[in-house]
Structure formats: C-alpha cells, structure tokens
Amino acid sequence: MNGFLDYYNFKPVAEWIHSSLCGVMPEGLALFLEGLVVAVVIILLYAILAIALIYMERKVCAFFQCRLGPMRVGKWGLLQVFADVFKILIKEIIKLKNSDHFLYELAPYLVILASILTFSCLPWHNGMGIIDFNIGIFFVLAVSSIEVVGILLAGWSSNSKYTLIGAMRSGAMMISYELSLGMAMLAMVALSGTMSISGIVESQADGWNIFKGHIPAWIAFIVYLIAGNAEANRGPFDLAEAEQELTAGYHTEYSGMHFGFFYLAEYLNLFIVSGIAATVFLGGWMPLHIAGLDAFNQVMDYIPGVVWFFGKAFLIVFLLMWIKWTFPRLRIDQILTLEWKYLIPICLFNLLLMVVLKVYGLVF
C-alpha cells in the first residue's frame, strides 16, 4: 500500500554506500569516514538554514511593520544576508581585559554544540534521520539543556553587569520552560507509545498526532509553542537581550564570529523547535494521511518527505515569527508566573488527560 513511500526511502541508499565502503576498507574506518561526511553535511545545512532564516526573519518583520526590509543588495535584497555573513567573518574577535579568556571563548562553542546536536536529531526524510536512538525525544531534551551552561558562562566571563544580568534572566527562564516543554513532549510520547523519533513519525502514518490526539494534543501543541519560543530566547520572551535595559544581554561583549555563533544558534534553535513540533505533532516527513482514504493518501505520497518536513517546519517558523513581531516583551516576573502558575499545572492536567484518553481508547 505504501508503494511510493518506500520509493523515496533513503535507507537502501545509505546501506548500499555503507556496504560498498566496507568492501574496500575496514568497517571502523568506513564508519569514521561516513561520520565525517555526515558531520560536514550537518554543518553546511546548519549554515545555509541560518542564512535562509535570517532573510526570512528580516522580511517577515518588515512586512509586519509595513516596511519592505532589505531591498538594495541583489534582487529583493536576496544577497543582503550573504554580505552580512561575509562582514561578520572578517571582523576582529576582541579579547577583553580582566576576564576569564578560556571560559569566554568556550561559551559560544557550548551553545552551538547543544544546538547542532539537537539539530541532527530532526527527521529530514524517510530513512534520513541522522541521530536516531530509541530514546530520541529524551536525547533532544537532554542535549538542549547544555545550552544553559554556555549562556551562563558567557554572561559571567564577559565581566560586565549587563551580560551577567542577561545570563541570569535567560538561565532562569530556560530552566523553567524546559519543564513544560518536557511535559508537553511526554503527553505526546504517551500518545505515540515510543520515544524514538523515527518511531513517532511512523506511528503517524494513519493521521498526524494533532488529529489523533485531538484535545490534549492541541493543548500540548500550544504549550509546546509557548515553551519552545522561550527556549529559543525569542518572541515575547527575549528579555535576555532587552535592548533598552541590557544592551544585548549575555552576548553584549562578544564580537565577530563569536557573536555570530550566538546569533546562529538563536535562529537555528527557532528552526529546531519548529522541526521538533513538526515531527511530534504534524508527522515529520510523513505526508498528510487520512485513515480510510487510500486514493488521497496515494496522491499525497507522491510529494517527497523532505518537502513535507521543510514545509511543516517553515510553517511553524512563520507562526513563531508572527508571535514575535506581534506581542510586546514580557517582564521576568511575568514570564516566571506564566510558567510556574499556569503552564505547569496545565501540562500536568494535560498529561493526565492524555493518559486517561489513551487507556480508555478514546484517541484515534
């Protein structure tokens, strides 16, 4: 029945490459070389997506504010971001006096490490998940928590009050919102019955989770979007870099590519949050299937999975940008009240509701 889904499957190609490499060299060396190639591909994709997202953000922001956005460099300003990237690459990386250089230089790498590790968990296409453990979602939550350490170290080692306050604020915020993020995920894991990312995607072959789980899935989706927005330090939750009060939060003192890493990580975290939402709630690379309508499903299968994945992820990216450019920034006490007094009780209740519905077979 899933003829076309199998046609697009990447797994046979990957297995063929692996077996032909093993034919000419020992398996360890083959694995090492494959790992190297995959790493280079991930980093390239990371950079390209960052450029696309920055361009999109500037255009979306401009349209929300009735402006045109970048228009001068290239057609519709298409080359503007490339120019900016080139500029940031040739900027000097300033060494601060009286600061801990080791930690100061380490912090951006910790942030980008966490971001790339979560980035490589996304299910790009059928059989093309890069890191695919049977605890996939748990792994994503785990490695994304390394980022907080990077932010705190950046704030402290810059040896400035602005950065320290910015780091404290965003550290407190990220630790808090990790809870409701995790619990929203937990509800969806209870629905799918698996934590593996490929397993979650495959369990949505007869309808996406957001339709299968109806009410609790919608609650989890909304909570996830709010918490994910906060995790990415964006939207109404960007008080870490509240320009009016803190200049630029924890990355005030950074220059050149070190600042670029924070900037990259911020945009890619936006994409990762959207990608995980697309995976867990909207079926990842899985085409839109409606149980029973086989002809319709067949037509949908003609569109390759990678198109579906990017379509869904960018839809949610647009949604989050919409939120960012619509709502004003919250204060730190409002943010923490929202999390601890509203989102966590909602999440706990939602988890219970999901489990009860699942046990009594009331989900599709």
Add this chain to the structure above:
Amino acid sequence: MDITLQSIVFVLVALAMILCSVLTVTTKSLLRSATYLLFVLLGTALLYFLLDYTFLGAAQIIVYAGGIVVLFVFAILLTRSDKSLNAKLKVSKILSSAVAAVAGLVVFGFCILSHSFAGQIAPSGKELDMKEVGIALMGDGKFQYLLPFEAVSILLLACLIGGILIARKR
C-alpha cells in the same frame, strides 16, 4: 587484540576525562572547576553511549549537565566565593587530604582488581530497549525497583520542603 574504532574512541574519551578530572581539582577558579566537571560528566555520558546504553547517557546529560552543573554555576554566580580559593593551605590539611586520597586509591584499586568482571563488557551493538528499563524501574517483582524509586522520591520531597523552609522569610 585488534584495535577497533570503539576502543580508539574509548581511549580518547578516557584520556580527556582523566585530564579534565585533574584540572577540576587543580584549577584556581571555581567556575572553571565547574566547567571541567561538566566535561568529565559529558565524557561519562559518552561512555554510556559507546556501550549503547543511550537511556543512561541521556539521563546523565539531562541530570548532570542540565541540572547539577547549572545549579553549581548559578550558586557560584550568586555567591562570589572566588577569593577563598586563593588562600594558602595548611600543611596539616595537605597531609590529611593526601592520606584520604591514598586510602581512596587503595580501596578502589582493591575493588577493581579483586572483582571479576563478567568477561569483556563489550557493546552488543544493540540498544537497550526503553520499555525494559521502564518496566524494571516500575515493577514490584524480583530485580525490579519500585520501592527504591519511591523511596528516592520521598527523599527529594524532603529536600524540597527543607529548601522552602530555609528560603522562606517570615
């Protein structure tokens, strides 16, 4: 013994962990010490991943890197206790720490050498299924851990209440 990719990675991770552990205790700055500790804990997680025990690896990262080290860093940032590290150590303190260290080395060395490990604990190439871990943790049969699990949760509750009691202003 032939050299596999697995053993090369193991040796590299182990060497990095040893280096970072030594740096953790020798460095002068408290925050650097916490950072090296973070590397040691991440290295431990890597070893678990190397053994295909991905659940424990991820738990190691989320509990230690995401929880404990962040807590340490927060505490250091909020308390400014950096100066106490630069104080001169007394000779008696150095001696007693040396004795404790040697005693620890003897105990651990004796345990490691005398304990017969179950052959070569080589990775089976198969991930431990999450369901098995869950059932072992939540079951009340033989070799299952419901009682310790609940006991630990009571301990955590006691810690929470204690923390609130100390932090609360009357």
